[in-house]
Structures are given as structure tokens and as C-alpha cells.
Amino acid sequence: MNGDGLDDLIAGEYNGYLNFFTRNANGTLNTGTRLRTQDVEIKNPARWEKGIYPAITDWNNDGLKDMVVAFHHYNDPQDTKTCVSLFLNAGTETDPVFEDKGYIMAGG
Numbered sequence: 001m002n003g004d005g006l007d008d009l010i011a012g013e014y015n016g017y018l019n020f021f022t023r024n025a026n027g028t029l030n031t032g033t034r035l036r037t038q039d040v041e042i043k044n045p046a047r048w049e050k051g052i053y054p055a056i057t058d059w060n061n062d063g064l065k066d067m068v069v070a071f072h073h074y075n076d077p078q079d080t081k082t083c084v085s086l087f088l089n090a091g092t093e094t095d096p097v098f099e100d101k102g103y104i105m106a107g108g
């Protein structure tokens, strides 16, 4: 994730935030920091605390890792759908800056 050749970890918190843990050469992980866009911490937009599920991929094939994030929505008892948002990396390989590009829509 930070281009140092050591696999890092991104984990969703129960309350909808993403934590980023960098790995040391001896295999241990450093204390996590919340992933953010330039402006805000990335969080599930659901009204109540709900899960967030990240995946890293080069979505736009520009050589920089991007992030696709699934949000479990639950804004009312009838709303149990999951939405997927795209965060493109507008930074660099070693210092990613994620831009929120909104929901990914199928067929639209």
C-alpha cells in the first residue's frame, strides 16, 4: 500500500471507519491510522454505525492503487442494501491520496 514491498493491512472498524496498518520488516504491524480523503476520514455514511469493507485494486489502470469500499447501509429498518463506493488515488504509489468518486452504479 505504501510501496515499500511489505504487505500492509486495511481493516474496517465496527463503527464504519477504515484503519490502515503499515508492516515493519520484522513482520509486526504499526499502530493503525484512519484512512481519509484530503478532507475527511473515510466512513460508512449510514446513519447508524455499520460495517465498511475495503478492497484495493488499480481501478482505472493508471498504475496507482485505488480503493473500492462496500458500505452496509441501514438508514431505516427497511433499508438493508449494500452500496459500493470508488476512491481513486490522486496521490502517488508511496503516498496515496484518495478522492471520493461516489457510488459505483451498475447499468447507469
Ligand SMILES: [Ca+2]
Pocket (backbone or CB within 6 Å): 001, 002, 003, 004, 005, 006, 007, 008, 022, 023
Ligand atoms: Ca507496505
Ligand SMILES: [Ca+2]
Pocket (backbone or CB within 6 Å): 057, 058, 059, 060, 061, 062, 063, 064, 065, 066, 089
Ligand atoms: Ca489507479
